[in-house]
Amino acid sequence: MPDNWGFVAAAYGLTAAVLLIYWQRLVRREREVATLQRLNAERSHEPSRAGHPRPEPASRPPVP
Amino acid sequence: MVRIFGWFAAISLLAGLVMAFGVAPREVTQGNVQRIMYVHVPLILASYVAFVLLAIASLVYLVRRDPRADRVAHASGEVGVIFVGLGIATGSIWGKPTWGTWWTWDARLTSVAILFVMYLGYLLLRGTIEDPERAARYSAVLGIVAALDIPLVHFSVYWWRTLHQPPSLMKPGGFTGSTSILWPLLVNLLAFVLLYAYFVARRVRLLRAEAEATA
Amino acid sequence: MSYARRALAVAWKDLAVERRSKETLNALVFFSLLLLFVFQFTLGGDRERLAAVLPGVLWLGFVLSALLALGRTFLVEREHDCWEGLLLAPGDKSAIYLGKLAGNLALMLLVETLVLGLFVVFFDIDLGRALPGLLVVVLLGTLGLAAVGTLFAAMTANVRARELLFPVLLLPVQVPVLLATVKATESLLLGEPLGAVAHWVKLLAAADTIYVVVSLLTFDVVLEG
Numbered sequence: 001m002p003d004n005w006g007f008v009a010a011a012y013g014l015t016a017a018v019l020l021i022y023w024q025r026l027v028r029r030e031r032e033v034a035t036l037q038r039l040n041a042e043r044s045h046e047p048s049r050a051g052h053p054r055p056e057p058a059s060r061p062p063v064p
Numbered sequence: 065m066v067r068i069f070g071w072f073a074a075i076s077l078l079a080g081l082v083m084a085f086g087v088a089p090r091e092v093t094q095g096n097v098q099r100i101m102y103v104h105v106p107l108i109l110a111s112y113v114a115f116v117l118l119a120i121a122s123l124v125y126l127v128r129r130d131p132r133a134d135r136v137a138h139a140s141g142e143v144g145v146i147f148v149g150l151g152i153a154t155g156s157i158w159g160k161p162t163w164g165t166w167w168t169w170d171a172r173l174t175s176v177a178i179l180f181v182m183y184l185g186y187l188l189l190r191g192t193i194e195d196p197e198r199a200a201r202y203s204a205v206l207g208i209v210a211a212l213d214i215p216l217v218h219f220s221v222y223w224w225r226t227l228h229q230p231p232s233l234m235k236p237g238g239f240t241g242s243t244s245i246l247w248p249l250l251v252n253l254l255a256f257v258l259l260y261a262y263f264v265a266r267r268v269r270l271l272r273a274e275a276e277a278t279a
Numbered sequence: 280m281s282y283a284r285r286a287l288a289v290a291w292k293d294l295a296v297e298r299r300s301k302e303t304l305n306a307l308v309f310f311s312l313l314l315l316f317v318f319q320f321t322l323g324g325d326r327e328r329l330a331a332v333l334p335g336v337l338w339l340g341f342v343l344s345a346l347l348a349l350g351r352t353f354l355v356e357r358e359h360d361c362w363e364g365l366l367l368a369p370g371d372k373s374a375i376y377l378g379k380l381a382g383n384l385a386l387m388l389l390v391e392t393l394v395l396g397l398f399v400v401f402f403d404i405d406l407g408r409a410l411p412g413l414l415v416v417v418l419l420g421t422l423g424l425a426a427v428g429t430l431f432a433a434m435t436a437n438v439r440a441r442e443l444l445f446p447v448l449l450l451p452v453q454v455p456v457l458l459a460t461v462k463a464t465e466s467l468l469l470g471e472p473l474g475a476v477a478h479w480v481k482l483l484a485a486a487d488t489i490y491v492v493v494s495l496l497t498f499d500v501v502l503e504g
Contacts, residue, residue, distance in 0.1 A: 224462065
């Protein structure tokens with residue numbers, strides 16, 4: 001019986017491709033969530049500065 | 065911990081690949097196309113592990129309402145569906161040159177196809193419900209119904225047909241193939257189970273992060 | 280109000296609503312007639328072919344009608360804003376499940392009797408000795424469909440793409456029931472005694488038991504919100 005290496009390649013190739021794609025999706029989504037978490041963290045620091053009238057960036061004296 | 069699973073999975077996958085092509089012999093009747101078995105069978109068996117864990121996690125969630133159990137069920141479902149889908153595809157690719165057909169409605173193939181569709185429905189249900197708490201509850205109920213259905217599916221389909229080769233790994237008399245086939249198979253089985261564990265661990269971590277970020 | 284009383288109240292309400300509006304019943308009757316015509320056009324001439332596919336065709340008709348009926352189980356509650364009423368109902372909500380199940384079972388059996396009758400008349404089928412066995416199989420099979428169908432109908436009631444999700448969830452799970460009923464019906468129509476299909480009947484009985492028990496235990500969870 002012929003070896004049908006094409007079919008072997010197809011099977012292994014498909015498996016590798018699908019698993020890699022899933023892995024990449026995980027990685028990508030993790031990065032998105034990390035960005036989201038960072039934005040959330042920054043936003044939660046802002047209320048502590050509430051009550052101080054925020055000066056315009058241009059008029060703010062340079063930080064020593 | 066996720067990274068440890070990842071490295072173990074990667075190493076054993078590599079070992080499995082080497083064994084599938086280096087150690088395993090060229091099969092007498094089928095030729096080298098039989099090497100597809102070293103991905104096909106582990107994928108299917110690993111998916112069974114996934115679905116068993118899904119059932120257990122669903123039960124735990126219903127009893128304790130622990131969101132961690134829900135996340136494990138969710139992740140297990142995802143990876144399980146991917147693995148069983150790939151298992152069916154590789155089996156089909158294996159079947160074409162050896163049986164002459166991409167598909168046949170024998171007992172084993174039919175059961176696995178039903179399994180695939182059932183758990184695909186599980187993922188669909190999760191995807192359709194917006195409220196995370198309700199999604200967790202309903203998915204858990206579906207997970208349990210599906211798990212209890214599996215033996216019913218198995219028997220009904222088996223009584224309806226038989227064509228697939230008798231299971232050589234789980235026969236009462238023990239494995240009758242040679243060790244040069246058995247070891248590559250076992251190594252690949254371990255590899256895919258580790259890969260499953262890695263994917264689930266990583267997905268669970270991501271689910272928790274998503275939940276916290278959108279809380 | 281006792282558990283049994285509440286279950287009966289739900290069943291009675293559903294049947295009363297149905298008797299007055301006949302919406303679902305009408306839909307099912309017309310649907311069955313339509314099926315009958317389609318099957319006649321595609322299979323009518325060849326009696327042998329018809330006999331061979333009859334069990335499958337019959338149960339296909341039953342299943343499609345079941346999907347229609349079960350999909351509408353909680354329609355009244357949804358459309359008339361009574362869903363909250365279900366959620367706030369006191370006591371064990373599984374009584375609601377039993378009531379719904381009983382109502383669905385009654386409706387489905389009624390339609391199945393009608394469909395079977397139509398098939399017998401229009402396709403000149405001799406049921407004869409097969410009838411008692413057939414009744415057992417139809418009863419057990421319908422119970423299986425209704426048991427899981429009622430649970431899944433509740434789960435998909437408030438979900439978007441409900442009409443698509445409900446059959447997608449129900450049909451794979453119901454494969455054992457479908458296989459058992461079709462194969463048993465096939466044997467019975469060929470004149471075999473009920474004993475010859477004992478394994479299928481046992482499977483149906485086991486399936487029905489599992490489905491009803493699990494649904495009773497988990498219905499409360501589904502109606503939490």
